[in-house]
Amino acid sequence: MNGMLRKRWMTACGGTLAAAALLLGAVGAQAATEAPVRVKDLGKLHGWRENALVGYGVVTGLAGTGDAPTNRSTRQALANVFSQFNMTVAPEQVQSRNVAVVMVTASLPTFAREGDTVDVTVTSAGDARSLVGGTLLLTPMKAPNGRVYALAQGPLSVGGYRYDANGNVVQKNHPTVGSIPAGATVEVGVQANMVDERQNVTFVLAEPDYTTANRVANAINAQLGASLAEARDATGIEISIPDALRAHPVGFYSRIENVTVEPDRRAKVVINERTGTVVTGGDVRIDKVAISHGDLKISIVSENMASQPLLVRQAGPGVRTAIVTNTRVDVDERNSPAFVAATNNTVADLVQSLAQMKTNTRDIISILRAVKAAGALHAELVVQ
Incomplete structure (x- = not known):
């Protein structure tokens, strides 16, 4: 953004509240490689419940x-x-x-x-x-x-x-x-039945995702050295217990939990309208889009005044004080609306630019929802 356009932005957005958006993650950074996580952090074995x-x-x-x-x-x-x-x-x-x-x-x-x-x-x-x-x-x-x-x-x-x-x-x-x-x-203990009639256990993902389920199955097979796991659907990975471990499967469960995998994550933008918080990943991208956001303020003020009769020497039944209401309407509109042209940017870039121009958080939320409605934001918009 050149200096003249930045100056116009600062002029157009002057007087607004300081932005309270908090961007977690690498703001403005490019997509980074997901860090491997343990399988036990992605879900649980079927039958594990309270x-x-x-x-x-x-x-x-x-x-x-x-x-x-x-x-x-x-x-x-x-x-x-x-x-x-x-x-x-x-x-x-x-x-x-x-x-x-x-x-x-x-x-x-x-x-x-x-x-x-x-x-x-x-x-x-x-x-x-x-x-x-x-x-x-x-x-x-x-x-x-x-x-x-x-x-x-x-x-x-x-x-x-x-x-x-x-x-x-x-x-x-x-x-x-x-x-x-x-x-x-x-007074009465409970036992969870993890193993089905075919001597298999099923690992259930907390967030259904076909890509992550397939990666978990491949990681288990690669790190345990055998073709034991198979992804059945977006949430369940069926794992066969080796014959030698069926009598004492605890150690086998421990090895499954500690398998590391790089999960696939869906692009999400989380907005909390009550607190004015915007949370997004640094690599959530938006298509080419032009954004124009103006500010129109209308205030209506009513003032009540008492009108006293003048030049009346003697009070009569029709002479009394009157209450008069005066209404004033003030319209304050900015000379030019704020404008930005986003070209192959990320949501982090957009929010960072809006925050630098002192756009308040409520306006940032409105802009993100409008970008999503325009089809330029390819991420799930979660409004809390």
Whole structure:
């Protein structure tokens, strides 16, 4: 860009906010060779998954911030707790604001064994105002099949509070949700079945891509010295376990995870309109395109004034003060719009040029979306 054109750009874009776009990667650099990564960083073996657990429990010890005494579910839950200790208390007789019914959730990891502990999240299921200071009573954690896999219990950790008195309320964060680190003990272990009936395992890519799947299969065959892997689709690579390792496959899985490969990456431009952030790779290219972006500002101001009657010596029923509204419309338009001709550039070059000319981030986002709509941006535009 020559000096005269740059000067026109700076004149046309003067007065705008400083650009807040952050370009990660090599801004303005040419396409670079992808660094090899481990296969374990691209996905996981089929069957490796976590299992959701949920339970219904009671939190006690609250300082008057629990469920209302008229809450029937809280009354019934507390009466059920008393019945476990040979105490017969009718639900109608339960009157307490120090108790809250809650839902308890947790994730049971793969290969969890009896005696392991997992973190739990406790959320209010009634009208409690705060769970600060509460303790969760013994709660069975069930899976979707109805079987109990863990037991949760312990004091809650709540990252907030709520106090109110005489109509005044002081609250921080969300006090009706808490957690118990290592609050659930696994009672029934789980095992993941990785091997199918043909004694094969399947590696599943986190992001489906035919090129990457083919490269992973070729890398496994090349680095393990045998034709063991074959890409079945864009996500799955089927791997045969050698006969000598089928009895003890852990070492074979470890070798697969540490195979290095150069994955193929899709061109993406990520835009966060809430924070004004633009993230793109340095080699995402755009076709020849001309961009013109102007700025038109319109402000409408209304002023109310009181008009007093003049030269009136005696007030009458028809004489009074009048309110007059004066409206002014101001239009501020730049003399010339900003213009740039992009020829075989990258998105990084374009954003860097716009940032140097002090184009604000909102305008950069609008320009990128317009370039994508014009068909000149050959990348996936992700708007968050």
